[in-house]
Amino acid sequence: MTQDPEHDVTRDHLRLLARVARMYHEQGIRQPEIAAALNLSQPRVSRLLKEAVTRGLVRTVVTLPDGVHTELEEELQRRYGLRDAVVVDVEDFQEDVIPPLATAAAAYLDVTLIGGDVVGLTPWSRTLQATVSRLPQKNARAAERVIQLAGGLGRPEAQVHATRLIARLADLTNARPVFVPLPGVVATSAIREALLQDPDLAEVQAQWHDLTLTLTGIGGLDPAVHGGVPGPADQEELRGLGAVGDVCLHFFDATGKPVASALDRRVIGIDSATFRAVERRVGIAGGLRKLAAIKAAVEGGWVNVLITDLRVARRLCA
Template sequence: MNKEEKKQELAARAAWMYYVAGLTQQDIATALGLSRQVAQRLISSAREMGMVTVNISHPVTRCMELAANLQEKYALSLCRVVPSAGLENEAIQQMLAVEGADVMAKFIANDSPQVFGIGSGKTLRAIIDALPWLERPQHQCVSMIGAIARDDSGTRYDVPLKMAEKMQGKYFFIPAPLYADSPEDKTMWCQHQLYQRVAERALNADITFLGIGEVGLGCPLNAEGFITDEQVKALEQQHVAGEMLGHFFNHQGVRLEGELDTRLTSVPLCSQTPRNVYGFAGGAKKYAAIRAALTGQWVNGLVTDEDTAVKLLAEK
């Protein structure tokens, strides 16, 4: 890589940090090990070189290489990696939102009718917020997860509805709590004709977009009231690594069966998935979950961050 290419790489990285993550020039200087004046010039250069339009048109080459290597290592059909070296988690999440929205927008732009299976969570909600408004009423969004908590409240992250609004398409939701009160109660919910019609639609979705969640005290499922502190501790004793749609798996990507599993009403997922399932996750606290999801082949597409990609590729 010559001097000019290195300058473009730095300018592209600085542009991501400034325009997407919202970092100050001093924050960027600190993250890149440069002076504030140099950081300021890099941001100006990015604009002058035409990198900055509605999105950042010059990708970071290292991130592209990491994505290609991850795609080969884990046999993924799609992989994207956003810059994250030296960044805090909040900035990484903002970058994931923009890159995730770009991935989704390419599928939404398809003129032929598509069915999108959608999970829930903060990352997916941020991605949908970053999506442009696209007039695609021929598409459908189907929820993959029950959104009723233990106290009968609904989740604050009703992602499928928001996505349907952005596309002006139809929205289908799972009419059930995430976890039923008992196995018998689960059977009652899941045998309802409405549930079965929606679940069948979700299982036959053209593509499914899901978050990959960490599991521990204070994790989203715990904080939102879907699982108790005692249930979290029980899962930790089983060496839980992560979850998707309330399906828990260990560090080898093997599903953990237990009391919660017998009451889960989400649309079924499985390891070594034959479906088009794209996962969106990044940041240090989600590394174990991402690694396990890839190891167990719960996803065949991934949007993640640079530091996570480097660690994944270092694993044997």
């Protein structure tokens, strides 16, 4: 019984594919040396290697190193429609997640700030303060402007610290700082309306429309986070309305929908429509106590780049 010549040719061809693939991938022999050893042209060796992949003889397996969670980051992007996600390893016993989050955020900014960005910043976030302290000095101009997103919160010395933070980030990125020379929350809506007529604030408000990147924390209802804001009466109202967290003093419920409260009419800062129109909105937050706020922030589209810790990321993808 004679063998099918086409079957023999196919089998021989597969044998050649396997031999070339093993020489290249297992033995580390370069393509010119394979060509010389098998008396083949180098272009044919290249074609054979590509065909070996196509036919499934070679399968690429990427083994992630410890502390790298690319699959989880991609799942966060897919599930919540994020532009990007960074997941940081935090030890099980580590209560304070700010240091590793800040280190990761500084690394992200160091890579992605390449010039031309107009950066908005909430200066009262401890995580952002730690991030800026870890950011290396850029030699070239990495941003055009660094703009304060809301007035200062808390005691006067805290507001001075906020101004220094804006100035520091501007200095590190060789950008021009733009400050909000007013408190972030005032006593009444009438005071707010009067202050909004300030020409210096009007100039800042106009520049908020130029923002290409915002850097914010994601807060809960803890007044210690925002220098005493929200106060007891505001907290009670916000809880009654179902608020679980905020971004830049814009509070939202568990689904990420904005919560309208009396506090809104006393805040001096970027409005929600202008904020949400910014192309890249980076939220830096972690810790399971903030899980509800973080989930609501990404579901509601308040941030579209999330930097968080491994425990929170796993819960978000559960």
